[in-house]
Amino acid sequence: MKKILLYTLSCALIISSCDGFLDVKPTNQAEAKSSVGTVADAQVMMNGIMRNFVSGSSYYGLYMFLYADAKGGDYCVGGRGRGYDGLYVFSQTPQSGSLSGMWNQIYYCLALINNLVTNIDIMNEAGKGSADLNHIKAQALTARALCYFNLVRLYGKPYSMDKNALGVPLVLKVLDASAQPTRATVGEVYNQIVADLSAAVPLFKKAQRDNGYINYFACIAIQAKVHLEMQNYPSALAAAEEIITTGTAYTLYTNANWLTSWSRQYQSESIFELTILPTEADGGRGGSIGSTICYDKKAPAATSWNYYIASDTFLTRLNEDPDDIRLGLMDFDEKSEPGAMDYTPGRKGCCYKYLGGVSLPGDGKSTITAVNVKVIRLSEIYLIAAEAALLSQNKAKAATYLQAIRKRSPNLAPATEANVTLKMIQDERSKELFGEGHRFFDMMRWNETIVYSSDYRSQSPVTTRPASIDRTYFKAVLPIDIGEINANPAIASQQNPGY
Numbered sequence: 001m002k003k004i005l006l007y008t009l010s011c012a013l014i015i016s017s018c019d020g021f022l023d024v025k026p027t028n029q030a031e032a033k034s035s036v037g038t039v040a041d042a043q044v045m046m047n048g049i050m051r052n053f054v055s056g057s058s059y060y061g062l063y064m065f066l067y068a069d070a071k072g073g074d075y076c077v078g079g080r081g082r083g084y085d086g087l088y089v090f091s092q093t094p095q096s097g098s099l100s101g102m103w104n105q106i107y108y109c110l111a112l113i114n115n116l117v118t119n120i121d122i123m124n125e126a127g128k129g130s131a132d133l134n135h136i137k138a139q140a141l142t143a144r145a146l147c148y149f150n151l152v153r154l155y156g157k158p159y160s161m162d163k164n165a166l167g168v169p170l171v172l173k174v175l176d177a178s179a180q181p182t183r184a185t186v187g188e189v190y191n192q193i194v195a196d197l198s199a200a201v202p203l204f205k206k207a208q209r210d211n212g213y214i215n216y217f218a219c220i221a222i223q224a225k226v227h228l229e230m231q232n233y234p235s236a237l238a239a240a241e242e243i244i245t246t247g248t249a250y251t252l253y254t255n256a257n258w259l260t261s262w263s264r265q266y267q268s269e270s271i272f273e274l275t276i277l278p279t280e281a282d283g284g285r286g287g288s289i290g291s292t293i294c295y296d297k298k299a300p301a302a303t304s305w306n307y308y309i310a311s312d313t314f315l316t317r318l319n320e321d322p323d324d325i326r327l328g329l330m331d332f333d334e335k336s337e338p339g340a341m342d343y344t345p346g347r348k349g350c351c352y353k354y355l356g357g358v359s360l361p362g363d364g365k366s367t368i369t370a371v372n373v374k375v376i377r378l379s380e381i382y383l384i385a386a387e388a389a390l391l392s393q394n395k396a397k398a399a400t401y402l403q404a405i406r407k408r409s410p411n412l413a414p415a416t417e418a419n420v421t422l423k424m425i426q427d428e429r430s431k432e433l434f435g436e437g438h439r440f441f442d443m444m445r446w447n448e449t450i451v452y453s454s455d456y457r458s459q460s461p462v463t464t465r466p467a468s469i470d471r472t473y474f475k476a477v478l479p480i481d482i483g484e485i486n487a488n489p490a491i492a493s494q495q496n497p498g499y
Contacts, residue, residue, distance in 0.1 A: 036119035042136045045116045049143055050213060052109050054274050054281040058101035059109065060373050061281055064150060065289050065437035066308075067099070072439025073450040074314040074430055075293065077307065078334055078349075084292065084307045088452075090465035090475045094499050100481035102154060106147050107171070113144045114174050131205065138203035139210075142219040144172075145196040148189055149226055154478050155496070156186040158444045159230050161471055163187035166494055180490035190230055197223050209249050211266045211273065212372075217247045218272040221376045224384045229445055233388040237397075240385035243271070243378070244401075250378045255408055259328045262371075263356035265363050269378040278367040288369035290354030293435060295333055298350070298360070309333040309349035310434070313453050318431050321409035326431055331358045351435045379405055379432050387425050395420050405432055422446075444471045474498025 036042050054061045069075045070087035077085040086097045120137045123129060148168070156167035167189040169181035184192075197219055204216035224239035243250065251268040253261050261267045265275075276282055285291045296306040310318075310330070318324060333349035335342050352358045354371045362368035382401045390398035399420040405428055406415050415424060429442055443450050451468040465475060479499040485492045 035115065036123065039130060039132045039136070042116060042120060042123075042133060045112065045119075046136050046139055046213065049109060049112045049116065049140070050274060051280065052105070052112065053143075054276055054373055056101075056105065056281075057283060057287050058105035060274055060375060061276075061283055062287060062289055062292070063099060063102050065373075065435070066292055067102075067154070068437045068440040069293075069435055070308060070440075071450075072441075072443055073452060074311055074434055074439045075308045076311040076452065078309040082307050083286070088308075089462045090469075092475065092479060094479040094482040094485065094495065098479050098481040099154075100483060102478075103151075103481060103484065106151055110144060110147050110171060111174070113140050113147070114172060116140045117144070118174055134203040135205045135208070138200040138216075138219065139214045141196045141200040141203075142214045142222060145193045145200070145226070146214075146222055148193050148196075149222065149229075152186055152189040152193075153229075153441055153444075155480070156189065156477060158447075158471055159186055159190055160445065161447070163190065166496070169491070180488045182490050183494045190226065193226055194223075197226065212275040214272060217243050217250065218376060221271050221381055224381060224388075225376075228384050228388055231391075233392040237385055237388035237392060237394075240381045240388060240401075243381050244385060247271075247378075252378055252382070252404060255325045255410070258325050258408065259357060262329065262353050263361045263363055265372050270372075270374055270376075271378060271381070272374075272376040274373040274375060276365075276370045276372050278365050278370040282367055282370040284367070284369050288354065288371075289373070289435075290352070290356075290369050290371055293351045294355055295331065295350045297334075298331065306334065306350070309335070310351065311349075311453060313451070314430065314434065315347070315349060317427055318434075321411045323411050324409040324431070326408060326434070329353055329357065353435050374436065377436075380429075380438075383425060383429050383432065386420075386428075387422070390420060390422060390425065398425070402428060408432070444476060447471060 036045060053059055057063055066084060067087060070084065071090070075088065077088050086092065091097045092099065117137060117140050120133055120140070123133060148170070151168045157165040163186045165186050166183040167186040168183055170184045170189060170192055171181055172192070175181070200219050201216070204219065206216045209215055220239050220242050224236050224243070227233075227236035227239060250271060253267070253269055261269065266273055282288065283291065293308045293310070294306060310333075318327060318330070327348070329352050330348040331350050331352060333347055334340055335344045335349065336347040337343070352360070355368050356362040356371055360368045363371045382404050386398045386401035389395075389401060396417045399415040399417050402420060402425055403415040406412060406424070409431070413419070426442070426446065426448075430439060433439070440450070447470065449468050449470045452462070466473070469476060474497055477496050480491060480495050485495065
């Protein structure tokens with residue numbers, strides 16, 4: 001089987017021939033016209049796109065989650081030098097630690113998506129269109145929007161900070177190997193995201209729930225996230241409320257079933273959940289989301305676990321109510337061991353969301369690390385609604401939506417129209433979405449300072465970033481990797497400032 005080129009954007013846009021890959025022909029512009037001839041072919045391609053969202057560690061298989069958690073202040077490293085701590089210490093440069101795998105993998109997914117959209121358009125023009133084919137195109141357009149939403153937050157400044165700053169190259173069709181696309185602005189990227197999501201909406205089968213795939217409500221949920229990022233609060237609220245009021249397939253977990261929901265697949269809050277199989281996309285110990293923040297002595301075959309633990313700041317927030325249901329997914333970390341440096345009796349800084357729970361049940365598969373990736377949950381939508389409502393000056397709605405999640409801390413005073421604040425919503429997002437890849441992006445959106453307060457005495461001082469940062473810090477965005485710059489000279493003058 002010939003190697004799939006992933007090294008640079010210019011290479012990733014051309015998928016080299018690969019016997020049996022996705023069961024379709026390779027995707028250059030000429031061959032694209034004959035790659036897909038039926039709805040079944042299109043579905044096979046969509047299967048491949050979803051698989052590549054979680055294949056390896058470079059996208060939703062690990063890094064998209066770990067990036068935001070490690071950099072956002074709610075995680076800290078349990079011990080230096082174990083792996084992945086470069087995220088926490090911001091050691092990235094164009095030559096080293098640039099996380100180029102994320103750039104490559106996401107653009108590879110975009111190459112697959114663009115090929116699929118091109119082929120569906122050809123079929124529609126030939127009079128071979130159908131509702132089923134349109135539904136797949138809607139999924140592809142939404143997937144493209146999500147890819148660009150993630151890319152622009154990784155490599156571009158926050159929209160509310162400078163929408164005229166450089167974002168990422170916008171590639172909307174299959175290109176040949178000579179193409180050297182340059183970076184669009186942050187604003188241009190967001191405009192394309194909104195356009196793709198808007199184009200997708202009428203193509204979906206609205207009543208269809210696709211486990212493991214994007215459906216209509218996932219598209220609306222991504223709209224809510226994007227509009228919140230753009231500070232378009234009325235639109236964010238409207239999108240969130242559409243899901244809350246009409247998405248009857250989705251209901252919030254009760255306090256009684258919140259814990260067990262993590263040991264089961266496709267539960268009532270999962271709006272978009274990606275499938276992880278033991279034989280496909282299971283990162284195992286050391287390469288799965290769950291392995292990064294569990295206690296190595298607790299886990300079976302205890303090697304290459306426990307890269308991160310919860311920060312003191314997060315634990316103070318979560319332990320504000322000792323009966324908070326979410327404490328049930330936390331368990332002892334290495335600092336709780338007598339004799340440990342920085343010994344802290346009873347410290348529960350390990351989280352078992354992505355191992356199914358503290359008893360390590362997984363989510364029903366043969367390996368405990370093959371736990372499905374919950375990309376968007378209904379809880380997040382309620383919190384988006386609360387934030388958008390508050391910033392639209394509707395405190396009554398903000399309190400109602402916040403309290404639906406805040407009641408997971410039963411001893412805290414209920415959120416009301418009189419007491420609801422943005423700080424309450426921020427704290428609730430931290431507690432509810434811990435370990436799910438949000439915190440850093442949230443802090444950048446809010447223009448908050450991140451204080452890294454849990455550097456243990458047993459570690460050497462962090463010298464690659466300050467003790468606190470905000471979104472003006474140049475390393476708050478990733479550098480363009482030197483490999484991409486060398487392969488695409490047109491982008492050389494567009495490196496992020498400071499690198």
